[in-house]
Amino acid sequence: MVDAKQLGSRLAALCGLTLLAVAPQARAEVPKDELIVRIFDIGQGSCVLVECPGDAPILNDCGKMGSGGDIKKAAKTIRERIADSRATYPTPLRVVVSHPHIDHYSVITAKSSGISPDDMRAFYYAGPFDSFSDAAQTWIKTLATRVDGASASPAACSATARVTCLLPNEHALDTPRLSCGLARVDLLTASAFSYNNGLASGRKAEEGSSPNGESAVLRITYGGVSIVLPGDAEGVTQAYAAENAAALGAPLARTTVLLLPHHGSNLYGSNNDAWVAATTPRLVVASANIGGNYGHPNCDVLERFDAVTAPDQAMESLAKPLSITCGLSKKKPKEPRTLQHRFLFTEWNGDITLRVSAAGAMTVSCEK
Secondary structure (H helix, E strand, O other): OOOHHHHHHHHHHHHOOOOOOOOOOOOOOOOOOOEEEEEOOOOOEEEEEEEOOOOOOEEEEEEEOOOHHHHHHHHHHHHHHHHHHHOOOOOOEEEEEOOOOHHHOHHHHOOOOOOOHHHEEEEEEOOOHHHOOHHHHHHHHHHHHHHHOOOOOOOOOOOOOOEEEOOOOHHHOOOOOOOEOOEEEEEEEOOHHHHOOOOHHHOOOOOOOOOHHHOOEEEEEEOOEEEEEOOOOOHHHHHHHHHHHHHOOOOOOOOOEEEOHHHHOOHHHOOOHHHHHHHOOOEEEEOOOOOOOOOOOEHHHHHHHHHHOOOOHHHHHHOOOEEEEEEOOOOOOOEEEEEOOOEEEHHHHOOEEEEEOOOOOEEEEEOO
């Protein structure tokens, strides 16, 4: 059971962590050398806008579960947020859909109300094309024709096309197809099960895990601050991401901000002990309907991260317990637990904005 007074005080303190007052967000002049990551309150889904320092924005997933009316309403709000972003960065954005599950793309492809193709210069996705809905496939094909020409085939993985699927070796390409201006972007893994013939170290994709296990895992680094956006990555996928990050000479250890994979689920090894130990994030953000029908976020997952995000000196004032009703499974989606440390939840905090300077100073602000 959530103590509303305690919750408001606790989360307001966390959102004000970096001396930025917590209030309804207003547009401010954005320095050209500032990285801004906006994690939108989308409901049961995920939607993240990355405003790159000196480059076009990246929309990493944007979808939700719900009725057509719910999705249309969300699409209108997100379009307004993107338009606000383009006031500073007018170049058409790039879209990365981590995997073809509707709660990660429905707002983008919504009929007559989604993101306009005119606002895009590229659309990348991980996983099999035929896992998209029929309507989404039609939308993507139309976009591909506009961007890549009449002969475009978005179902084929092309190194040159701008509407295409991502490959497992994206992290190792000499010329990465995704950039973020002065910030660094690492595509740590993508489409691991569809296009990788045989998994490393004898791993096998658990039955039923695709397309979640196909998720593209992005890491954005700027000024020493790292932000990991993992889609619905599961155990095998997370292991790939950790191994590939280490191979790049930049392990995931001490990730600054982690968006919880799969909305905090523990299915198919997601958010297991190895992943928690590999990332040891300073701040964890959950995009989900807390204690909803899906049991997101999972109680055990939250407690695993709670154990490794102990406050440093700057966070000592946040060491007050936080009560949350989390999930154990779909059959038992509500269970009271107490957390001690650093978590933000879009359902409670609204839109969450991270601002990172070139010097590595990060501020956190919340819509509510």
